[in-house]
């Protein structure tokens with residue numbers, strides 16, 4: 214879990230990702246700027262790589278911030294209803310504006326992601342029984358309720374076809390012109406890093422924060438806003454990627470602890486590496502077809518999640 | 530000086546702290562004693578502004594705490610609560626470094642690092658400073674939190690039952706360190722203690738609470754008296770003089 218290993222791994226996987234695919238491209242082809250290969254490279258391969266890196270880093274960081282602020286290792290966009298709220302937001306934007314533009318969808322999805330996450334945090338505050346496992350279960354139920362509402366209205370409005378694009382994460386559709394919204398997450402990453410110490414303090418509780426003169430409420434609000442921004446951009450551009458925000462921060466925490474200023478960069482990198490790996494595997498396993506990324510992450514991720522659960526039990 | 534003026538706190542219909550007025554002198558150790566549920570923790574939380582009082586006010590060196598910025602206050606008053614359960618994976622050193630947060634916001638300069646080193650050394654934690662909190666014993670963790678409060682370097686240090694979980698050796702060690710903080714560095718320590726013998730041996734003043742009210746407030750020798758203790762605890766506690774210490778023999782009262 215050292216940067217010395219993470220950075221080369223990230224680099225090598227990125228290169229592999231650029232040159233794996235249905236139409237074979239070799240680095241030499243790129244020398245001819247006019248060639249078809251170069252065009253594919255620029256329109257499809259490169260955007261795909263950038264999207265994977267940003268989405269992987271973003272979802273992992275979002276998960277880390279949520280875990281810190283909720284003081285629960287199993288809270289993440291997947292297990293707190295954030296992803297489901299975002300999808301409901303996208304549906305609402307589609308029903309509200311015919312042919313909603315990307316920005317309109319983004320705005321509504323963001324508001325819903327934020328509202329959903331806040332609602333979950335409110336529920337969390339009300340629950341007396343703060344068992345580490347019980348809380349994510351409540352979050353999953355909350356997410357499922359939102360999800361059924363989405364499905365119900367999507368059927369009624371006959372937009373279930375359009376919605377399904379956001380149900381499952383998929384990088385094969387990422388192209389120049391469709392993913393640029395993800396760049397919003399770059400300034401969000403920077404802000405998250407600048408606030409890393411405050412998030413760490415807030416993660417130690419309200420009284421602890423107040424003793425150190427930290428405005429607890431506003432830090433929590435800022436953190437959740439960042440989470441909602443990242444989630445909304447990722448879901449809109451590549452779809453739902455489950456589990457990433459859950460497993461990556463937990464793995465990093467085991468090795469590096471919870472000092473966010475130290476672990477945030479590792480979390481972002483490991484998230485990107487993991488997603489890249491899943492994407493490359495998904496592309497080569499049933500070549501020339503593709504296994505969708507959310508399926509890959511879902512299968513591998515749920516195993517790791519189970520492993521983390523049992524590991525926790527062994528400790529407790 | 531901390532002046533507590535007619536402070537009250539109501540939970541539902543229950544008056545948990547009732548019209549408490551006390552002055553806490555600078556450069557002294559003031560112990561708060563009293564039975565479980567007397568309102569000691571609630572009072573300390575209100576003094577350090579973790580909790581809003583229903584009525585009354587707290588003045589710190591003549592300034593109302595309500596008028597102070599939270600960051601300013603955190604450089605003047607620190608508090609360690611009674612229970613510090615948290616499942617955050619930080620090393621001792623990382624935790625103690627957060628004591629400097631009011632000054633550095635996390636970017637520690639050389640002076641901050643020096644304060645952190647000092648606090649860790651004070652608490653005898655140097656050889657385990659890179660151990661994670663969740664892998665420590667309860668007493669070691671408690672010492673790490675006290676080290677953090679020392680690193681915070683405030684004039685007023687409020688500690689709610691800091692001897693919880695500590696063995697005899699470390700209890701004595703911590704009380705001696707608190708004494709040094711007061712005698713050498715001129716700090717003011719306000720501490721909640723259940724073991725009245727520690728209160729008797731180490732504090733300058735004792736304030737006794739019962740049912741949310743101050744029932745006794747005075748120099749240690751005046752409070753460590755069988756009659757006064759009877760009033761506070763409803764127990765007959767004989768007192769023995771030993772090597773200049775007044776020891777309460779309450780084990781078979």
Ligand SMILES: Nc1ncnc2c1ncn2[C@@H]1O[C@H](COP(=O)(O)OP(=O)(O)OP(=O)(O)O)[C@@H](O)[C@H]1O
Pocket residue numbers: 540545563564565566567568569570571572611
């Ligand atoms: N959040 C709360 N809601 C309702 N009642 C409370 C709350 N906190 C404390 N109390 C009540 O206030 C009273 C005083 O509590 P407090 O914690 O201040 O006592 P204490 O003197 O510190 O006791 P101990 O020695 O056991 O720590 C108790 O009766 C307690 O039940």
Ligand SMILES: [Mg+2]
Pocket residue numbers: 569570571611689
């Ligand atoms: Mg108490």
